[in-house]
Amino acid sequence: MHEKLKVRYHIGGTFPVIDREKWDSESCNFSCFSSYTFAKCEIHILDCITHSSCHKMYKQLFVTILFIYLFVCLFIFPFTPSTASLHRAISHGECSGDSPASGGGSSGGTASLSLSVCFSPVTRAFPVGGVSFVSHFSLPSLKHIGFAPRLRAVMLRSCARGPQDALRCALPAAVPAVCDRLRECAARIPEAREVLTILEKCTKQQCKGDFPIVVFEGLDATGKTTVTQAVKDALDAVLLRSPPACISQWRTIFDDEPTPIRRAFYAAGNYILASEIAKASTQAPVIVDRYWHSTAAYTIASEINGNVQNLPPVQDGVYQWPEDLLKPDLVLLLTVSPEERARRLEHRGLEKTKEEAEMEANSLFRQRIEESYRRMMNPACQEVDANPSKEEVLKTVLQLIKKHCAL
Ligand SMILES: Nc1ncnc2c1ncn2[C@@H]1O[C@H](COP(=O)(O)OP(=O)(O)O)[C@@H](O)[C@H]1O
Ligand SMILES: Nc1ccn([C@H]2C[C@H](O)[C@@H](COP(=O)(O)OP(=O)(O)O)O2)c(=O)n1
Incomplete structure (x- = not known):
């Protein structure tokens, strides 16, 4: 069910719409290529949601709540992600460290970083366009998916755990x-x-x-x-x-x-x-x-x-x-x-x-x-x-x- 999704990201630019066929609509799982894309994937998710065919009112309401939610998380909660806390988030299942992406599973070092998408009580309450988002991230842990540049370094260190993750990090292919x-x-x-x-x-x-x-x-x-x-x-x-x-x-x-x-x-x-x-x-x-x-x-x-x-x-x-x-x-x-x-x-x-x-x-x-x-x-x-x-x-x-x- 995990489709490999090569995520292209443009911070601060126009966000491309995710091809929804790539999503496992049951659990909203997808695989991303590297820990680098972790924070940015969230942006895509937002984008996906905003481009979905859901009712306009739902859409606007959802986006508004989501932005308030993000605002609260980014500015009210202290924005100090540490390697240890990210590890905690990962080990508590808020994001999973490996997946059967590309058929490898975690065996033989072929797993890649997969994030179970994560949007909360808010998205759980809003089945959008037939896709109901599974809540994997608790409110406090949302601070780990913010947009601070230093987060990337934390991600890099923290998420490069399996051999496959290390491999993605080691091979910059663009x-x-x-x-x-x-x-x-x-x-x-x-x-x-x-x-x-x-x-x-x-x-x-x-x-x-x-x-x-x-x-x-x-x-x-x-x-x-x-x-x-x-x-x-x-x-x-x-x-x-x-x-x-x-x-x-x-x-x-x-x-x-x-x-x-x-x-x-x-x-x-x-x-x-x-x-x-x-x-x-x-x-x-x-x-x-x-x-x-x-x-x-x-x-x-x-x-x-x-x-x-x-x-x-x-x-x-x-x-x-x-x-x-x-x-x-x-x-x-x-x-x-x-x-x-x-x-x-x-x-x-x-x-x-x-x-x-x-x-x-x-x-x-x-x-x-x-x-x-x-x-x-x-x-x-x-x-x-x-x-x-x-x-x-x-x-x-x-x-x-x-x-x-x-x-
Ligand atoms: N077809 C060959 N038969 C025998 N010796 C060879 C052959 N091709 C190269 N060599 C010798 O093998 C060594 C390594 O070759 P080289 O061209 O430097 O390899 P590479 O550039 O792949 O490291 C050199 O001493 C070279 O003269
Ligand atoms: N495009 C390249 C060229 C070499 N490398 C790396 C791969 C190996 O670690 C070394 C091998 O280079 P080296 O100069 O020893 O190769 P030769 O056999 O002498 O041609 O360089 C690379 O990663 N990418």
């Missing part, structure tokens, strides 16, 4: 979410402000040119650098890599940060890269070494523990390409056997990053990354067996590019 995350840490990490400035300049030009865009993905030492260089030479293409050069000097700083900040950096890198890709694709074919699929696959694999069964189910929203990010024409996933990869890593002899060391020690982590890559959608990855020699891999890859792209 420019506003990336910007928010960078802004949140900019006071502590000045480089975040620099990334933001570059990002804000870049998000405008996102229209691709006529030449194809081909992305190469895969674990470390699967041969991406080798093959992308060879393809660039063979096709006289432009070779770009993520994170792009203009921000890669700050990579070591962000690599030492907690996952949500670290991934916000890589996500920002993808959006910045997108504008470089767009520009380059007007001149020549573009070859890209890592892009969104890397950000998503590494985030998912590091936020979920255990074996691949614990990953969010196939078709889950985390595997979707962000709507506001320039799409490539083809994504090739290079895979090699663990033994061959180990041989190549040893042969390459570079110092291992913390993540690479973890990958060597933990083959499950490696498996989770590869499986996440395989589950990515729109565009999905086309797998390439990269075990053979460099020449053979290049030949296979060029054939695939010719087959899928207009060249």
Whole structure:
């Protein structure tokens, strides 16, 4: 009964109407993508109610009472939500921490934050447009769904409890979410402000040119650098890599940060890269070494523990390409056997990053990354067996590019 609802929110703007078919009209349950949207969902609910087909008088009366109610809650009750009190609200069932959204339930770390919608004695008394709202929030707890900016930080900490919630928080899959995350840490990490400035300049030009865009993905030492260089030479293409050069000097700083900040950096890198890709694709074919699929696959694999069964189910929203990010024409996933990869890593002899060391020690982590890559959608990855020699891999890859792209 829980439908996944991607909530778009516009604080202070015009509120979109919720598609009421997405609602479970019995209990008014819905799922939202992240704890960020928690407070804002309430706004949608209001909007939904005001746009419902209920009798005009009912509507006006309801809206008036609701605004009085909110006014009282926001200004009469002390507005000091604490992590502890929010936890209390959650554990008392006023909002539930997990749901069977996307079919995962709370098992295997696939639950997402779901809020049982909550409007009170007031809405309970008003069955509106056939939808009777279940009262889950008591009056005092309404202060937790206010509009103060600091509430968002509280929400973020408090609601990111299950692995799936942590995953949603860790993977900012749209420019506003990336910007928010960078802004949140900019006071502590000045480089975040620099990334933001570059990002804000870049998000405008996102229209691709006529030449194809081909992305190469895969674990470390699967041969991406080798093959992308060879393809660039063979096709006289432009070779770009993520994170792009203009921000890669700050990579070591962000690599030492907690996952949500670290991934916000890589996500920002993808959006910045997108504008470089767009520009380059007007001149020549573009070859890209890592892009969104890397950000998503590494985030998912590091936020979920255990074996691949614990990953969010196939078709889950985390595997979707962000709507506001320039799409490539083809994504090739290079895979090699663990033994061959180990041989190549040893042969390459570079110092291992913390993540690479973890990958060597933990083959499950490696498996989770590869499986996440395989589950990515729109565009999905086309797998390439990269075990053979460099020449053979290049030949296979060029054939695939010719087959899928207009060249
Ligand atoms: N097809 C291949 N066969 C054998 N060795 C390879 C092949 N492709 C790459 N290598 C070697 O494996 C190592 C890792 O390759 P690299 O291109 O740096 O991988 P990545 O960019 O994916 O980390 C390098 O030493 C490279 O020369
Ligand atoms: N678009 C990108 C690119 C890299 N990342 C992350 C994923 C991993 O944590 C590292 C891997 O980068 P690394 O430079 O080691 O990759 P190579 O195998 O050297 O090409 O960077 C990302 O999240 N998003």
